Amino acid sequence: MNQPQHEQDQATQSVDTHRRNFIGGSAALAGLTLAPGVVVYGLAHGKTDAEPVTNKVRWGMLIDSGKCADGCTDCVTACNTENGVKSGPLETDPHWIRKVELKDMRTGREQSLPVMCQHCEEPPCVDVCPTGASFKRADGIVLVDRHICIGCRYCIMACPYKARSFVHETLTDQNPDVPRGKGCVESCTMCVHRVDQGQNPACVEACSKAGHEAILFGDLNDPNSDIAKRIASHATVQLRADLALNQGIRYEGF
Amino acid sequence: MARLASNRMWKWTVGIIAVLCLSIAYAASSTAPQASKAGPTIVIDKARAGEHCVEDTAFMRKNHMKLLMHQRDETMHKGIRNGKYSLKKCINCHASTKDDRVVGSDEHFCQSCHTYAAVSLDCWECHSTKAKPVQAAAASTLPAAAASVAGEKK
Numbered sequence: 113m114n115q116p117q118h119e120q121d122q123a124t125q126s127v128d129t130h131r132r133n134f135i136g137g138s139a140a141l142a143g144l145t146l147a148p149g150v151v152v153y154g155l156a157h158g159k160t161d162a163e164p165v166t167n168k169v170r171w172g173m174l175i176d177s178g179k180c181a182d183g184c185t186d187c188v189t190a191c192n193t194e195n196g197v198k199s200g201p202l203e204t205d206p207h208w209i210r211k212v213e214l215k216d217m218r219t220g221r222e223q224s225l226p227v228m229c230q231h232c233e234e235p236p237c238v239d240v241c242p243t244g245a246s247f248k249r250a251d252g253i254v255l256v257d258r259h260i261c262i263g264c265r266y267c268i269m270a271c272p273y274k275a276r277s278f279v280h281e282t283l284t285d286q287n288p289d290v291p292r293g294k295g296c297v298e299s300c301t302m303c304v305h306r307v308d309q310g311q312n313p314a315c316v317e318a319c320s321k322a323g324h325e326a327i328l329f330g331d332l333n334d335p336n337s338d339i340a341k342r343i344a345s346h347a348t349v350q351l352r353a354d355l356a357l358n359q360g361i362r363y364e365g366f
Numbered sequence: 367m368a369r370l371a372s373n374r375m376w377k378w379t380v381g382i383i384a385v386l387c388l389s390i391a392y393a394a395s396s397t398a399p400q401a402s403k404a405g406p407t408i409v410i411d412k413a414r415a416g417e418h419c420v421e422d423t424a425f426m427r428k429n430h431m432k433l434l435m436h437q438r439d440e441t442m443h444k445g446i447r448n449g450k451y452s453l454k455k456c457i458n459c460h461a462s463t464k465d466d467r468v469v470g471s472d473e474h475f476c477q478s479c480h481t482y483a484a485v486s487l488d489c490w491e492c493h494s495t496k497a498k499p500v501q502a503a504a505a506s507t508l509p510a511a512a513a514s515v516a517g518e519k520k
Contacts, residue, residue: 159445161446161447161448162446162448163446164440164444164445164446165444165445247443249443249444249445250444251445255442257442257443258492259438259442282491283492285494285496286492286493286494287494288454288457288493288494288496288497291492291493291494292492293491293492294491295491296492304445305447308445308447309447
């Protein structure tokens with residue numbers, strides 16, 4: 113019974129995606145015609161500090177599990193350092209990014225890959241949030257507005273990727289760019305404070321510093337970006353694609 | 367009998383009055399030297415940098431919370447990060463010269479006034495009370511942005 117509905121959803125989604133690509137492409141073309149260089153730069157790479165984010169950009173990541181080294185946790189460490197997260201073994205400890213080990217029991221092939229907030233286009237955490245604290249920014253980054261969050265943790269239950277954590281303890285000496293506090297839900301922000309300033313997220317930087325280059329960050333809407341080209345030419349997957357959430361984080365190498 | 371009872375009552379009354387007078391005198395003598403320190407006081411240090419605040423002082427005293435509330439939404443939801451009324455800028459100017467903080471005791475800038483006005487101060491449950499040290503220029507830039515800059519040079 114569910115199958116036809118599911119197929120229909122997928123069909124709808126593919127049409128939407130196509131339409132968005134078409135519009136994005138037309139806009140980029142117009143930019144090129146009007147003022148080469150400068151305008152394309154503005155369209156493709158977001159904004160100055162004073163401009164609000166727009167949906168012309170959709171930030172995303174492509175994680176190559178083939179390049180992700182077994183046992184390396186540099187991305188997790190970098191995330192914790194950047195955001196002041198002290199993750200530990202306790203169930204109550206916050207986790208913004210986890211290294212997941214996969215093993216195919218038939219072939220014995222092992223893989224490891226980081227899993228964090230998948231920055232869905234249709235985020236279930238936003239759907240269920242009773243206060244509007246969970247929200248998706250225009251550029252596709254899913255965030256928690258801690259000013260509004262009441263700590264009900266409904267979003268933690270709604271997230272299929274176990275990406276959200278609750279802060280149980282009083283915190284001090286936070287990173288001034290990353291306010292965090294007891295009683296709120298939190299998750300990967302795609303280092304929004306860095307992205308807004310034209311930098312890469314901390315995990316991406318750490319991965320390339322370690323020489324793995326397993327995480328590619330960029331604008332999915334810009335057909336000329338590395339990530340968009342890679343996605344267009346290689347087989348990539350979204351985790352639990354059957355949920356049709358159209359995540360911004362994609363994986364390849366499965 | 368009645369005379370005896372009234373005599374006792376009289377003695378008790380005198381005793382109670384004496385005790386009351388003594389206790390009041392003691393209380394007065396113990397508080398009198400501290401009268402100048404009694405109650406909260408406002409300690410406003412001179413700001414570290416700059417000639418004046420982003421707005422007139424009287425305006426800021428009355429409206430700083432509205433400015434901060436407005437800008438927090440602009441930053442959080444729209445990603446506008448160069449606003450004039452930034453909490454981080456407040457800290458940079460008003461942090462104590464002793465320990466770089468704006469809260470911690472009644473001598474710190476934010477806490478001093480909020481204690482005086484008996485208004486709870488929730489910002490610092492999440493926000494850092496310390497200013498971030500100035501860092502070097504961005505270590506890494508977006509790959510696409512770098513590519514575009516390279517393209518422009520051509």
